Amino acid sequence: MIMRDSLKDDLNIIINHYLTDMMNAFRSSRNAWISLEKDKEKYKILLEKAKTSNLNELMEFFTSMQSNEKRQRDSYIPVEILENDKDCLSYEETLKKVEDFIEDSKSQGFNQFIIAGDYSVSLKGIESNEERRRTTLKLPQREYIYWNCNDFLDKLHKRITHLAKMTLVYQFSLFEACLKDLFRKIYEYKPELLRSNSKNLTNKEIIDSQTREELLIKMIDNEVDWWGYQSIDKIAKRIISRFNINLKRDFKSWRELREANYIRNIIVHNSGIINEKSCKKLEYDPSRIGECIDINTEYIEKIYAIIRESLSYIYKSLLV
Numbered sequence: 001m002i003m004r005d006s007l008k009d010d011l012n013i014i015i016n017h018y019l020t021d022m023m024n025a026f027r028s029s030r031n032a033w034i035s036l037e038k039d040k041e042k043y044k045i046l047l048e049k050a051k052t053s054n055l056n057e058l059m060e061f062f063t064s065m066q067s068n069e070k071r072q073r074d075s076y077i078p079v080e081i082l083e084n085d086k087d088c089l090s091y092e093e094t095l096k097k098v099e100d101f102i103e104d105s106k107s108q109g110f111n112q113f114i115i116a117g118d119y120s121v122s123l124k125g126i127e128s129n130e131e132r133r134r135t136t137l138k139l140p141q142r143e144y145i146y147w148n149c150n151d152f153l154d155k156l157h158k159r160i161t162h163l164a165k166m167t168l169v170y171q172f173s174l175f176e177a178c179l180k181d182l183f184r185k186i187y188e189y190k191p192e193l194l195r196s197n198s199k200n201l202t203n204k205e206i207i208d209s210q211t212r213e214e215l216l217i218k219m220i221d222n223e224v225d226w227w228g229y230q231s232i233d234k235i236a237k238r239i240i241s242r243f244n245i246n247l248k249r250d251f252k253s254w255r256e257l258r259e260a261n262y263i264r265n266i267i268v269h270n271s272g273i274i275n276e277k278s279c280k281k282l283e284y285d286p287s288r289i290g291e292c293i294d295i296n297t298e299y300i301e302k303i304y305a306i307i308r309e310s311l312s313y314i315y316k317s318l319l320v
Contacts, residue, residue: 007189008319011182015315018178019308022171026304029167033160033297040156047091047149050142055085062145081118084140094139094146101137110135117144164300165267172264175307176228179235182315183242184224193242194219232261245317253306260303266293 042065049058089097102113114136139147187193227235236247236254248254259282266278272293279289 007185010185010189011315011318014178014181014185015311018174018181018311022174022304022308025170025174026167029163030297030301033163036156036160036163037297040153040160043149043152043156046145047153050145050149051091055082055142058142058145081141084118085142088140088142091146091150094143095150097143098137098139098147105135108135109133113137115139115144115147117141117148160297161294164295164297165272167300168260168264168295168303169268171304171307172261175311178311179314180224180227182318183227184220186243186318187220187223191216191220194223231265232258239314243318245314247310247314251310251313253309256303257306257310260306263293263295 046062046065049061053061088094098115105113110133112132112134114134116136116138118139118141227238230238236258239245239247247257251257262278262282266272266274270278274284274288274291274293276286276289278284279286
């Protein structure tokens with residue numbers, strides 16, 4: 001496709017704009033999950049210390065970790081707490097003790113649970129419009145730290161997973177928006193490409209158009225909108241027919257790009273649960289139907305680079 005310099009300049013502006021936005025969005029997410037990963041490491045260290053250190057050492061480390069919280073802890077540990085600590089349950093036994101307490105409390109109609117240590121209190125409850133009914137489980141300090149570590153590590157893992165999924169969704173939103181803007185610009189310069197458009201305007205849309213320019217804008221809008229609502233397979237097929245660019249054959253990371261796009265759809269449209277349709281599309285083993293998609297930050301870093309590469313590949317191919 002012979003291209004005028006002015007069109008090349010416009011396409012260059014579009015691709016650079018989106019690649020910059022993608023980079024800035026990815027860096028923001030990456031900085032956030034790196035911070036959360038650091039918090040995870042601190043709680044992993046605390047958990048190991050809780051299993052091996054004496055209570056004085058453990059409390060000193062625990063207090064230093066909590067120094068940014070509003071409530072302050074006394075550095076003095078009463079003798080009775082040290083004595084109580086000798087009979088603490090193991091990490092696994094403590095988690096079972098708390099889980100059994102919460103389940104038993106739920107069965108009795110409680111909807112707010114306080115897990116209390118000898119020095120500190122943390123809240124764990126169920127959001128509800130029902131009247132709050134509170135019940136409390138008192139733990140020795142070491143057992144409380146066991147539970148506190150497990151609870152925070154679980155929350156941090158969920159936050160990192162949410163960030164990874166949100167990043168994947170947003171990066172593909174930018175991918176699709178970039179394609180639409182690139183193709184819109186090409187159609188504006190080369191409206192003759194619309195002749196092969198199989199999706200025609202209605203008679204009303206044609207009659208209501210006052211000028212040829214207005215009619216052309218409607219045709220371009222019609223065509224461009226199509227790109228934002230189709231599967232990655234249909235998009236690749238139309239890119240071949242419209243622009244003679246074969247992503248499936250020539251883009252080296254096509255399989256990874258395609259899988260990631262379907263995973264994005266599973267997250268957005270099926271709460272991250274693999275259904276029969278997506279299982280067949282991705283050629284997964286049928287045993288994976290019903291499985292919840294679990295993506296990590298390493299996967300997102302890899303896919304982010306592939307999405308950028310695919311846009312750059314399409315852009316450069318359009319210039320040929």
